[in-house]
Amino acid sequence: MCGVLAILLASQNNVAPELAEGLQLLQHRGQDACGVVTCGPKGRFYQCKGNGMVRDLLDAKSLSQLIGGMGVGHARYPTAGSSAQSEAQPFYVNSPYGIVFAHNGNLTNTDHLRYYLDHYAHRHINTSSDSELLLNLLADALQKTGKFRIDGDDIFRAVREVMQTTSGAYACTAMIAGYGIFGFRDPHGIRPMGWARRRSETVDGGWDYMMASESVVCDALGFQDWTDVKPGEAIIITREGLVTRQCVPERTIAPDMFEFVYFARPDSVLDGISVYRSRMAMGDALAENARKKLAAEGIKVDVVIPVPDTSRVAALQLAQNLGVPYREGFVKNRYVGRTFIMPGQELRRKNVRRKLNAMALEFADKTVLIVDDSIVRGTTSKEIIQMARDAGARKVIMASCAPPIRHPAVYGIDMPSRKELVAHGRTEDEISQYIGADLTIFQTLPDLVQSCAQFNPDIQEFDCSVFTGEYVTGGVTEEYLAHIEGLRADNAKQQHNGGHMQPVLETQPLDDVTGGGEVAGGGDVSQVVGLSNESLQEHELPSLVVGLSNE
């Protein structure tokens, strides 16, 4: 669940510091790697990327070397390929025109795409990242224009071709040397993205534009008029302004429910739904369920305790509804990041202990109701329930704002293995037993959906595949699930990452200057070649089309 970002300033001032600031605000979406690429005078790209957190990698010295008024940024949580430095984003291809690319999401037909790029497009793919495939498909589609200079129509057509050939989830930002930035979102809108603008401080009447995974970036950097990119829509931003186009017919919008449950920041608004309000509603709905279950079991709760950070909003609401005191019984070490998105079970387990400390005075001799947003592998709940007992709790009741997660995620959350999911093949009582609780109370799926849907009547469907096993894009077969399980289960990843194989071309983390010396994409309107009448048919890949019509 990476974070993507792109900014184009009306002026030629360096945009890198703002990109780094924006990425800090998206850090919760990916802690493994990050990067920024800017485009300076003469269409030259400047990049700084690699493994690590934004504040460590993008320091003042690195930022001072990233020149130019437009750029793309990325914060990575790997869901395909490995955690290798070479898979840090944004990615770059020099041909055609010089393209830089950042992707949030996960593709589900990568084998087909890899085959096509190898056998038909003759493009060398240097990593096992699905995002590198996506970039090369885009580059291939642009290459087919055969033009010296491209224009907006060419980009829209290329994006359309990409949408017709890929399956899965993607929200992407990109940049073409000397031309501008652009972005697009998959036809179901599974991953979030929007754009915003602000008046330029230095160019009279000019606008600065940005695109980002979450609206929180827009608030913090002083941008306004946040607008969600529609499913299947692309937007292009140049110094001439912003244009949008629906590239393929909009499918039913089905944003990923897990964004609201866990991933997104509460102060973001995704597809018109305040994440904060949706989490409050989750707490309200869970309170009703909890009231009934506790009454049925004859349990009187003394205190409600959240698992910091994400569950706080819902837990407070739940406590108020139950009329039970809310107490911060677990203190979080602010220097430890999110544990769920850390690679490897041992690391995750150790970090729960490093991150959370139980205060005995809130647990001793009490019946505690601990609230978390979700129970996925059960790593957090197992540890904190033990901590609560060690701190003297008489009874420990666990409550989850999400229903049991029994199915693998394929659209950008790294939980591809059923075996790793605590709820897979277990009843609610068995889950409770496994995590060591006296009772575990789950949200129902209808209540969860209603907690979000009530805030935007236009969205009635969410991607709830991890709860239901129904995948909105289709094409996610048993065979595919077994395949990704083999590739990405914790033990398999250790093997892939453990070899420390270096790719042929390793990217430089700092001060890496790439790109040509000339303005490649556009800028000079007189160089824009007129639209050709070639039909999309010529670009069609019959064996790869995944179900979108060519209209």
Ligand SMILES: O=P(O)(O)OC[C@H]1O[C@H](OP(=O)(O)OP(=O)(O)O)[C@H](O)[C@@H]1O
């Ligand atoms: O059952 P598990 O596999 O442990 O996963 C679920 C837990 O992981 C997440 O916390 P995380 O520490 O990542 O982030 P947070 O600080 O935002 O709550 C989530 O909020 C749950 O607490």
Ligand SMILES: NC(=O)CC[C@H](N)C(=O)O
């Ligand atoms: N979490 C994401 O969005 C990951 C993007 C891409 N699949 C990668 O692994 O780099």
Ligand SMILES: [Mg+2]
């Ligand atoms: Mg948590």
